[in-house]
Amino acid sequence: MEWEVVLALLAVAALAGWIDAVVGGGGLLQLPALLIGGSSLPVASVLGTNKLAATLGTLAAALAYRRKHPLVPEVVVVGGGAAVAGSAVGALVASAVSSDFLRPVILVLLVAVACFVLLRPGFGTTRAAEEGEDAHRGAPQRRRAAWLTLGAGTGIGFYDGLVGPGTGTFLIVTFTTLLGLEFIRALSTVKMINVGTNLGALLVFAAQGHVLWMLGLGMSLFNVAGALVGARMTMARGSGFVRVVLLVVVAVMVVRLGYDQFA
Numbered sequence: 001m002e003w004e005v006v007l008a009l010l011a012v013a014a015l016a017g018w019i020d021a022v023v024g025g026g027g028l029l030q031l032p033a034l035l036i037g038g039s040s041l042p043v044a045s046v047l048g049t050n051k052l053a054a055t056l057g058t059l060a061a062a063l064a065y066r067r068k069h070p071l072v073p074e075v076v077v078v079g080g081g082a083a084v085a086g087s088a089v090g091a092l093v094a095s096a097v098s099s100d101f102l103r104p105v106i107l108v109l110l111v112a113v114a115c116f117v118l119l120r121p122g123f124g125t126t127r128a129a130e131e132g133e134d135a136h137r138g139a140p141q142r143r144r145a146a147w148l149t150l151g152a153g154t155g156i157g158f159y160d161g162l163v164g165p166g167t168g169t170f171l172i173v174t175f176t177t178l179l180g181l182e183f184i185r186a187l188s189t190v191k192m193i194n195v196g197t198n199l200g201a202l203l204v205f206a207a208q209g210h211v212l213w214m215l216g217l218g219m220s221l222f223n224v225a226g227a228l229v230g231a232r233m234t235m236a237r238g239s240g241f242v243r244v245v246l247l248v249v250v251a252v253m254v255v256r257l258g259y260d261q262f263a
Helices: 001-020 027-037 043-067 073-094 101-117 128-133 138-161 167-179 183-207 213-237 239-262
Strands: none
Touching: 001 027, 001 213, 001 239, 027 043, 027 073, 027 239, 043 073, 043 183, 043 213, 073 138, 073 167, 073 183, 128 138, 138 183, 167 183, 183 213, 183 239, 213 239
């Protein structure tokens, strides 16, 4: 791989890390760049290398958020464990199943996410968080939340291992809704679950020899740098900043996937 391509990939990794730390969706930038820059490489090697950079970048963001906003331990254990398992299964079938059939479904989900956020001004705000915390005090609500966490972690983890783009965004919206927390307070927990969705697939690809370690570690350094900058900006600017970036990223995803589907 030529050095100009490597430099471009490092720059893309930094920007993808920033986007992923703020609201998820960095894979929509990083994975296509790897596919183009590594066009002569096996697709499985591109996916594995992407997962290495994404795992370390997401972990850096999770730890940065954790310093100010503690994790919800039971959600991390249940959701993160389910995410690792679901992602590993998704990675195992990634080479055997075409992801083309998922594009229309993803488009519908992304449009639904945008409508949900736009039509609920209180979503991801402090007031919504307080209401959500009250709603989850009872034991039946906590059990229901645990089952939903298990299902969401498994399903989104499987999607991340199989396809990937938009996973962070889906996790943020899903778990912010489940936990009833504002965006900022939920991010440390959500990002740790996102580490699980990346880690499960990475372990499978690494075991199969599909990780370019030198390139992946180089991209990881830049991804981590972008993630740390994104996390600090998010904590400084608050939930309103996340809400705006979320809508912009979702809109870009819809346009990108729509083009791939209908062009």
